[in-house]
Amino acid sequence: MLSRVADNLYWFGRYIQRAENTARVVNVHANLLLDLPRKVQFGWTPLVDIFGAEASFRERYTEFSEANVVRFLLIDAQNQGSILSSLNAAREILRTTRDHIQREVWEKLNDLHYTVKERGEAALSRSKRQEFLGRVIDGTQLLYGMLACNMSHDVGFQFMRIGTSLEQADMTTRIIDVRSSNLIRSGAADELRPFQNIQWMSVLRSLTAYQMYRRHARIRVSGASVLRFLLQNREFPRSVTFGLNTIAATLPHLPQNRAIERTVDRTRALVHDANLEQLVESGLHEFVDEVQIGLAQVHEAVSNAYFRL
Amino acid sequence: MGIDWQRYRCEKFHDELFAAPAQPRAAARRLAGYLDSLSAAELAERRLAAELAIKVMGVTFTVYTEGRNVDRAWPFDIIPRVIARTEWEKTEAGLKQRAAALNLFIQDLYGPQKIVKDKVFPAEVLAESVNFRPQCQGMKPRHGIWAHICGSDLVRDGDGTLYVLEDNLRVPSGVSYMVENRLVTKRVFPELFETTNILPVDDYPTQLYDTLAAMSPRTGDEPNIVLLTPGIYNSAYFEHCWLAQQMGIELVEGSDLTVGDDDVVYMRTIYGPRRVDVIYRRIDDLFLDPEAFNPESVLGAKGLMRAWLKGKVALVNAPGAGVADDKVVYTFVPAMIKYYLGEEAILPNVPSFLCMDPKQRKHVLANLETLVVKPANESGGYGMLIGPRSTKAEREKFRKLIEAHPRNYMAQPTLSLSTAPTITDDGIEPRHLDLRPFILSRGDSTYVTTGGLTRVAMVKGSLVVNSSQGGGSKDTWIVDPDDDPLAQTQTQRPAGGTA
The missing domain is CATH 3.30.1490.270 (Dna Ligase; domain 1)
Known part of the structure; x- marks a missing residue:
């Protein structure tokens, strides 16, 4: 497999995953705001923070209004992380790797891209948005399904898996980071307590983790247990540990992978050994930073081993 | 009752399917009768089915327009162009003869230039050739083949003679559409393939692979063959992907290749550098190697010429093969055939x-x-x-x-190009067309596609068949009418009466 093709397939995985996660996060955020009392409203700023895109946002918008943020994240072609840009990038990649991926995948991605490009503008309003985001999510899931079921699980497929897993792990840490910084602390006034749960629930919902969490935890939603689930659970596909395990599982299919193995193991250990009861009270942000650095190192190691020859 | 062939006015030009109104030629008789049996609504339905098939199969070509590249659906007319097998066999022999002479000519030009010394080919034409590459002098590629893949354009004049219009020896394209056109026609008119003896066309990728493999400088091992594309902005990118996929070889860009100090070409893979033996290049000579040609080129790879001259890699077609792909050199092809092969040209040139x-x-x-x-x-x-x-x-x-x-x-x-019935917005009308067969030369044998790509000018009266300028295409059938019992018994009956 050519290095350039491997690089492309890796990013294809990342872009599709990014489009899906962005759709989910926007959807859940809108619902969360509806549930919170006015005095703890934190508006739409955190959404831009999740994607680390504040600078890019301020270049073109002044106000963090719902309309601006939603446009920025969904259909702003100048925002490289918008759903439209992610799908567009994935599509450009597929053009150059058409010989590795079946025509059907190309057709579905084409469809999805045109849906977002042509109908996105009309779907920014609150009433249309949910259905629109639902279509984006369904569309990306259809792609995963086709890839997983119809494509040979060859080395190209492994690179795609590394891309999706790393993107998901990264996104999970971002959601944890931003959501928790806005959380109502345990020392807050009594009247706000009920809303604490809603917020943790929204963290789970952003990652479609709520139902799986309930089945797994069978206790009321609490900060430390949510963190444990999203960081350390070995069975939930969007947890950080699951993503790192998946990457580790691809390595036996690939050549010369000692350096990657080492960074994956180091990051896994960091996540595994974390004292979550303590982190939920303080130091979570710093901890997430450390995990993100670990994930970035995995990316570097993969790039060095396969793409930059 | 569908098409009324009485109303199809084909007298003005030589028509490929009809000798006179409602008088189909022997090889086209079944087709005409079949089309006649379809209602107008059915025909419209089939046409739509073909459009859908092309969209779903993702058959596209790229046009550069308004400052950006756009993928367009491949334009296709569902009524096939039919050629009788006997005529085709003669054409095939003529094409093989031509390809053989052209390869001998190129080898001679980069070698002793006997044809110039013997004053058959003028020195001044050679002196002013823009496609002559002095870098190639003295080179002798494997089996003496320079133009492994040749796409010759054939046209038929008013009197029915098939002429060679030009020979494309650089990077001829269109063969993928030849095969895809057949797939679409099979979907649209499956019934016809059961009753008519239509020769298959889908052997091409295998034949091409064998041709490429035969050029490998390393014998013994399975050769590592790649297709070098200029990238997604090239108008033939669809074809590059298609061919790579069909042959199961890597589709590479210039940046994927490096030439080592050992003059061997390597491609960058996740396993490290891998040796490349044969490069089917779809990049023009001048962009192939910034070291030897255009230093600004970012499409090729530095050192490719060096590797080729040292015999470490095969380039297909060979650099410099385009010297024979020149409309002035073209006029000398009949003379070359005589000079090198001692034969008369089987296929005539257009008088020039x-x-x-x-x-x-x-x-x-x-x-x-x-x-x-x-x-x-x-x-x-x-x-x-x-x-x-x-x-x-x-x-x-x-x-x-x-x-x-x-x-x-x-x-x-100005030739009166032949026509064939074509579905237009104003019903079925004659449209001008040409034919591009592809010839593969490997030294010990030569392969010619069964028929080739028929290109048709979709605009009324137009002679321009290029897809970049509004041309369309048709499936091309080589049909054996002698195998068709119906054709024997119905020679006197017009097609209109069969349904």
Whole structure:
């Protein structure tokens, strides 16, 4: 497999995953705001923070209004992380790797891209948005399904898996980071307590983790247990540990992978050994930073081993 | 009752399917009868099915328009063009003969240049050839083959003669569409394939793979073959992907390749560098290697020429093969056939006038309104003067161009290109067409596609068949009418009566 093709397939995985996660996060955020009392409203700023895109946002918008943020994240072609840009990038990649991926995948991605490009503008309003985001999510899931079921699980497929897993792990840490910084602390006034749960629930919902969490935890939603689930659970596909395990599982299919193995193991250990009861009270942000650095190192190691020859 | 062939006016030109209104040629008889049995609604339905199939199969070509590249659905007319097997066999022999002579000619030019010394081919034509690559002198590629893949354009004139219009020896394209057209036709008219003896076309990728493999400088091991593309912005990118996929070889870009100090070509893979033995390059000579040619090129790879000259890699077609792909050199092909093979050309050239010859030039300049003037080195139908359709200003412009650079121009009489029934918005009408077969030369054997790609000018009266300029295409059938019992018994009956 050519290095350039491997690089492309890796990013294809990342872009599709990014489009899906962005759709989910926007959807859940809108619902969360509806549930919170006015005095703890934190508006739409955190959404831009999740994607680390504040600078890019301020270049073109002044106000963090719902309309601006939603446009920025969904259909702003100048925002490289918008759903439209992610799908567009994935599509450009597929053009150059058409010989590795079946025509059907190309057709579905084409469809999805045109849906977002042509109908996105009309779907920014609150009433249309949910259905629109639902279509984006369904569309990306259809792609995963086709890839997983119809494509040979060859080395190209492994690179795609590394891309999706790393993107998901990264996104999970971002959601944890931003959501928790806005959380109502345990020392807050009594009247706000009920809303604490809603917020943790929204963290789970952003990652479609709520139902799986309930089945797994069978206790009321609490900060430390949510963190444990999203960081350390070995069975939930969007947890950080699951993503790192998946990457580790691809390595036996690939050549010369000692350096990657080492960074994956180091990051896994960091996540595994974390004292979550303590982190939920303080130091979570710093901890997430450390995990993100670990994930970035995995990316570097993969790039060095396969793409930059 | 569907098509009323009585109303199909085909008398003005030679028609590929009909000898006279409602009088199909023997090889097309079944097809005409079958189309006649379809209602107008059914025919419209089949046409729609074909459009859908092309969209779903993702058959596209890229056009550069309004500053960006757009993928367009491949234009296709569902009514096939039919050629009788007996005629095709003769054509095939003519094409093989031509390819053999062209390869001998190229080898000679980069070697002893005997044909020039024997004054069969003028030294001044060679001296002014823009496609002659001095870097290739003294080189002898494996089996002496330079133009492994040749796409020759054939046209039929009013009297029914099939002429060779040009030979494309650089990076001819279109073969993927030939195969895809057949797939679409099979989906649209499956019934016809059960009753008619239509020769298959899908062998091409296998034949091409064998041709490429035969050029590998390393014998013994399974050769590592790649297709080198300029990338997604090239108009033939679809075909590059298609061929790579069909042959199961890597589709590479220039940046994927490196040439080591050992003059071996390597591709960058996740396993580290891998040796490349054969490069099917779809990049023009001048962009192939910034070290040897255009230093600005980012499409090729540095050192490819060095590796090729050292015999460490095969380049297909060989650099410099384009020297024979020149509309002036073309006029000498019948002479080459005689010179190298001692044979008469089986397929005639279109009669041509060379502007470099003072007498012929005078004739050309005096008859610009009736002739087609072509520059020696343009492709895609660009830079031509079509006399009967030109304005006075255009003719004056060409007069000056010819006088300034006579070597760069040749002229031919305006041919009355043959037609075939084509579905248009105004019903079924005759449209002009040509045919591009592909010839694969491997030294010990030569393969010719069964038929080739038929290109059709979709605009009424137009002679321009290039897809970049509004041309369409048709499936091409080589049919054996002798195998068809119905054809024997029905020779006297017009097709209109069969349904």
